[in-house]
Amino acid sequence: MRVTQSMIARNIIQSMNQSRENLNTLQVAMSTGKEIQRPSNDPVDFTRNSRFRTAISNNEQYLRTINDSEGWLTTTTDTLDQFYQQLEAAKELATQGADESNSAESRAAMAIKVNGIIDEMVSLVNTTYMDKFLFGGTATQDDLPFDRIGDTISYNGNSGNITRRITENHSVAININGQQLLDSTAFTAAADLKTALETNDAAAVRDSITALRSAADNTLILLTSVGSISNQIEFARQRLETANLNLTSILSQNEDVDMAEAITLYNAEEISYQAALQSASNVMELNLMQFLK
Amino acid sequence: MKLMIDTSNYRETRPLLDLSEDETIPLEFPFGIPGFESIHAFRLLKLIDYRPFVLLEAVDDSRITLLLVNLQYLKSRAAIQISRVDLLSVGCRPTEAAEIYVILKIDQETGLFTANLRAPLVINENSGTGRQVILDDKSLPVAHPLILLANQE
Numbered sequence: 001m002r003v004t005q006s007m008i009a010r011n012i013i014q015s016m017n018q019s020r021e022n023l024n025t026l027q028v029a030m031s032t033g034k035e036i037q038r039p040s041n042d043p044v045d046f047t048r049n050s051r052f053r054t055a056i057s058n059n060e061q062y063l064r065t066i067n068d069s070e071g072w073l074t075t076t077t078d079t080l081d082q083f084y085q086q087l088e089a090a091k092e093l094a095t096q097g098a099d100e101s102n103s104a105e106s107r108a109a110m111a112i113k114v115n116g117i118i119d120e121m122v123s124l125v126n127t128t129y130m131d132k133f134l135f136g137g138t139a140t141q142d143d144l145p146f147d148r149i150g151d152t153i154s155y156n157g158n159s160g161n162i163t164r165r166i167t168e169n170h171s172v173a174i175n176i177n178g179q180q181l182l183d184s185t186a187f188t189a190a191a192d193l194k195t196a197l198e199t200n201d202a203a204a205v206r207d208s209i210t211a212l213r214s215a216a217d218n219t220l221i222l223l224t225s226v227g228s229i230s231n232q233i234e235f236a237r238q239r240l241e242t243a244n245l246n247l248t249s250i251l252s253q254n255e256d257v258d259m260a261e262a263i264t265l266y267n268a269e270e271i272s273y274q275a276a277l278q279s280a281s282n283v284m285e286l287n288l289m290q291f292l293k
Numbered sequence: 294m295k296l297m298i299d300t301s302n303y304r305e306t307r308p309l310l311d312l313s314e315d316e317t318i319p320l321e322f323p324f325g326i327p328g329f330e331s332i333h334a335f336r337l338l339k340l341i342d343y344r345p346f347v348l349l350e351a352v353d354d355s356r357i358t359l360l361l362v363n364l365q366y367l368k369s370r371a372a373i374q375i376s377r378v379d380l381l382s383v384g385c386r387p388t389e390a391a392e393i394y395v396i397l398k399i400d401q402e403t404g405l406f407t408a409n410l411r412a413p414l415v416i417n418e419n420s421g422t423g424r425q426v427i428l429d430d431k432s433l434p435v436a437h438p439l440i441l442l443a444n445q446e
Contacts, residue, residue, distance in 0.1 A: 048356055239427070242425065243327035245396070245409050246326055246329070249360070249396050249398035249409070250358065252398045252401070253359075
């Protein structure tokens with residue numbers, strides 16, 4: 001029998017289609033074939049796989065907690081950063097006010113600006129996230145944590161920690177409480193500057209520069225502490241996400257078609273399909289060259 | 294300092310079929326792997342029938358088995374960088390080679406294998422130590438379609 005070009009082409013196409021069909025059949029089996037659907041099928045495996053699924057579900061709960069905590073911590077960081085900027089602005093005014101050339105009137109004008117800074121600082125420490133006060137300790141939904149009466153700042157919250165469980169064995173406190181802010185001496189230093197400017201006391205204004213610098217440093221320490229918590233949470237997130245990927249990988253092997261068979265067929269069919277494609281390519285090139293001649 | 298794994302600290306690509314018999318390599322994962330932190334004893338099974346795939350199996354529980362492929366067979370390996378610290382953590386000296394494996398899973402929608410490029414396994418077969426490292430590069434996919442180099446040549 002004479003073997004024509006069309007017969008060669010037909011055989012190649014049939015070979016390709018058969019390879020593709022085998023590959024598709026395998027892929028469908030791999031995507032749909034679950035060995036374990038009923039507990040009676042293999043009780044030991046079913047129990048074990050249930051345990052893996054429970055672990056995945058628990059990890060997802062921890063990840064949701066982490067997402068919420070990250071929002072809280074980001075808002076805390078932004079707020080403390082603005083609080084720090086207010087202290088820097090007060091320090092700048094103190095440096096200007098310490099100059100002996102200032103008149104009582106100019107210091108009084110600076111005192112009004114410092115008064116505005118204190119208002120802004122109080123407003124910042126009463127910030128909420130999802131309707132909860134960031135700096136009220138565990139009293140997150142009661143009265144405003146901070147009140148200002150004259151130059152006295154009172155704290156109505158507590159020194160409690162808001163803790164979040166971020167992994168099975170690890171909880172972290174995600175809040176900076178108001179007592180820590182009071183202890184930073186930021187409000188005292190700002191109020192002392194205001195008084196010194198109002199009373200035109202240049203020496204006291206100079207002293208307030210040091211006090212404000214110290215308060216700003218203390219605020220930076222709080223910011224660093226928040227950053228450290230954020231890092232712990234990010235680390236936990238990476239571990240949990242990777243854990244779930246690992247668990248899912250194992251489950252996909254335990255629950256799907258026989259992996260050994262799938263791998264063997266996968267390789268064989270891939271290679272076969274590639275070989276058929278290569279043959280077709282060679283024939284096509286040959287025909288095209290002959291045509292051009 | 295970051296090192297490119299396919300140059301100074303990575304073995305040259307070997308032929309896909311360079312495996313004359315099954316191999317079992319005992320491995321210690323001092324920190325376990327995420328999800329199985331308490332499991333430290335594993336073994337790497339290089340089976341002729343599975344090549345180029347290999348299995349990482351918990352010694353005390355064979356159902357805890359991950360399907361892996363050596364990174365050298367993947368097209369997308371160049372983007373992955375392993376830090377010197379991570380190499381040192383599995384006992385690799387600067388001039389010593391480490392094997393890098395990626396974990397595979399079957400994509401439920403397509404039925405095809407995908408590879409987690411974000412968290413490869415660094416394995417020092419000489420010291421028998423392994424570790425799963427989570428890379429900082431967030432652009433690395435966790436479910437990258439598996440394309441073996443052999444299929445492109």
